[in-house]
Amino acid sequence: xxLQSLNIKRRSxxxxxxxxxxxxxxxxxxxxxxxxxxxxxxxxxxxxxxxxDLRDEIGTNVGTYDNPRDLSDKSWTVMRFTExxxxxxxxxxxxxxxGCMHCEDPGCLKACPAPGAIxxxxxxIVDFHEENCIGCGYCVTGCPFDVPRISKKDHKAYKxxxxxxxxxVGLEPACVKTCPTGAIVFGxxxxxxxxxxxxxxxxxxxxxxxxxxYDPAGVGGTHVMYVLHHADQPQLYSDLPADPHISPMVGLxxxxxxxxxxxxxxxxxxxxxxxxxxxxRNEVGERDEQAAAQDKDKPS
Amino acid sequence: MSDPDRRDTIVRYAAGxxxxxxxxxxxxxxxxxxxxxLFHPALFWLSHLFGGGPWTRILHPYIGxxxxxxxxxxxxVMWKDNRMQDRDWAWLxxxxxxxxxxxxxxPEVARYNAGQKLLFFVLVACMLGLVLSGIVMWRAYFSLYFxxxxxxxxxxAHALFAFVLICAIIxxxxxxxxxxxxxxxxxxxxxTPGWAWKxxxxxxxxxxxxxxxxxRSD
Numbered sequence: 182x183x184l185q186s187l188n189i190k191r192r193s194x195x196x197x198x199x200x201x202x203x204x205x206x207x208x209x210x211x212x213x214x215x216x217x218x219x220x221x222x223x224x225x226x227x228x229x230x231x232x233x234d235l236r237d238e239i240g241t242n243v244g245t246y247d248n249p250r251d252l253s254d255k256s257w258t259v260m261r262f263t264e265x266x267x268x269x270x271x272x273x274x275x276x277x278x279x280g281c282m283h284c285e286d287p288g289c290l291k292a293c294p295a296p297g298a299i300x301x302x303x304x305x306i307v308d309f310h311e312e313n314c315i316g317c318g319y320c321v322t323g324c325p326f327d328v329p330r331i332s333k334k335d336h337k338a339y340k341x342x343x344x345x346x347x348x349x350v351g352l353e354p355a356c357v358k359t360c361p362t363g364a365i366v367f368g369x370x371x372x373x374x375x376x377x378x379x380x381x382x383x384x385x386x387x388x389x390x391x392x393x394x395y396d397p398a399g400v401g402g403t404h405v406m407y408v409l410h411h412a413d414q415p416q417l418y419s420d421l422p423a424d425p426h427i428s429p430m431v432g433l434x435x436x437x438x439x440x441x442x443x444x445x446x447x448x449x450x451x452x453x454x455x456x457x458x459x460x461x462r463n464e465v466g467e468r469d470e471q472a473a474a475q476d477k478d479k480p481s
Numbered sequence: 482m483s484d485p486d487r488r489d490t491i492v493r494y495a496a497g498x499x500x501x502x503x504x505x506x507x508x509x510x511x512x513x514x515x516x517x518x519l520f521h522p523a524l525f526w527l528s529h530l531f532g533g534g535p536w537t538r539i540l541h542p543y544i545g546x547x548x549x550x551x552x553x554x555x556x557x558v559m560w561k562d563n564r565m566q567d568r569d570w571a572w573l574x575x576x577x578x579x580x581x582x583x584x585x586x587x588p589e590v591a592r593y594n595a596g597q598k599l600l601f602f603v604l605v606a607c608m609l610g611l612v613l614s615g616i617v618m619w620r621a622y623f624s625l626y627f628x629x630x631x632x633x634x635x636x637x638a639h640a641l642f643a644f645v646l647i648c649a650i651i652x653x654x655x656x657x658x659x660x661x662x663x664x665x666x667x668x669x670x671x672x673t674p675g676w677a678w679k680x681x682x683x684x685x686x687x688x689x690x691x692x693x694x695x696x697r698s699d
Contacts, residue, residue: 315519316621453655
């Protein structure tokens with residue numbers, strides 16, 4: 182749904198500016214997920230299901246706490262559990278709430294060919310408008326975090342909306358509202374960065390010398406950020422990419438490649454037109470027909 | 482097969498090849514229009530020709546597959562006459578004479594000239610590249626079997642092959658308009674002896690001087 186209270190910064194497959202005069206005076210928003218405070222209760226998953234009225238298929242246990250096993254069109258957030266043995270030989274249970282990172286430079290939006298199927302609001306939230314989605318899956322190809330999922334039922338793409346419908350009326354996202362330990366907080370991006378800095382300082386004083394904020398610069402920063410105990414090794418957290426960015430192949434395909442290819446096609450056609458104007462057609466005349474008749478009569 | 486009113490015409494393309502060619506041509510146009518709709522936002526309006534965005538996404542791969550299958554038959558028939566020979570390389574080196582209609586200075590040409598042969602192999606390469614990369618990109622059935630890196634490479638390759646193919650076909654269409662009589666040859670099947678003598682002299686002699694002067698079945 183196009184929510185008028187949230188103005189549009191970017192719109193997929195659109196080459197002219199979208200309505201974006203109103204910008205939040207307090208800057209963009211962000212959700213901060215503090216993995217060091219997470220107890221893995223999955224209340225956030227439940228709250229997401231409830232608010233968005235989603236009920237995924239009941240799966241089977243595969244020997245981990247991950248349930249469901251992966252993100253899907255009906256599971257927009259999933260807690261991923263990693264058992265990590267640190268260099269001291271102690272076990273650390275690293276739990277990461279996975280879902281859309283709401284990139285400042287969204288690969289899904291860059292790749293999307295359908296006008297208005299993906300928008301980025303001026304508050305930073307990246308939202309899918311399924312009524313414009315054509316189901317091609319280019320967003321999946323473009324995403325550096327493997328987040329969008331195409332529904333088998335309607336062939337539309339789905340992912341976390343950062344509860345754009347709640348945020349537009351001044352509420353926090355459902356997962357934030359429900360988190361019992363305060364591991365998920367929501368506010369302006371600036372406030373969240375400040376809050377994270379305090380958390381990182383605290384963690385460092387407790388011996389996590391590599392604690393830090395995950396707000397990857399490769400995608401222009403994200404509007405969902407993590408506090409990690411091991412910010413130097415984000416891949417420990419169920420393969421959270423260390424340096425995510427839009428793939429150069431996607432950049433070429435959906436960036437400079439588009440105008441260059443159209444220009445090339447137009448120039449090829451123009452070259453033909455001007456050849457016609459300057460040189461003209463190659464025609465067969467009466468003399469050629471006579472020469473052919475003579476040639477034909479010659480014994481071979 | 483020859484036209485009763487124009488007994489002196491030479492059959493260049495029999496009905497079977499013409500049907501095959503125009504099937505490929507029709508599906509090429511549909512594939513190009515639906516593909517361009519998904520390639521550049523400025524051309525998304527082309528998706529309306531196919532019943533909207535989702536229908537364009539659904540139809541495009543099937544259109545491409547039909548084009549590919551039809552092209553396989555066409556390429557099979559034409560393969561033999563498109564092998565490059567020494568005189569073809571000489572012909573290509575004289576490109577200036579080619580584009581300026583100074584055909585009398587060029588080496589003799591058989592059934593196809595070097596430009597046509599080059600186009601033929603560009604088409605074969607592009608069609609193969611398009612079908613292979615297209616399968617990887619086909620989200621509804623096949624993408625789940627490939628890692629995202631392969632899908633990204635395939636998406637870029639698909640656009641590149643399509644770009645080269647579209648440019649090649651524009652050259653092909655213009656060349657057919659430029660060399661007068663070519664469109665008639667593919668539309669109605671026949672050329673005049675003068676046309677064959679001027680543009681494809683070796684083929685003209687092969688056809689008219691053969692002991693059995695019936696035209697080839699293709």
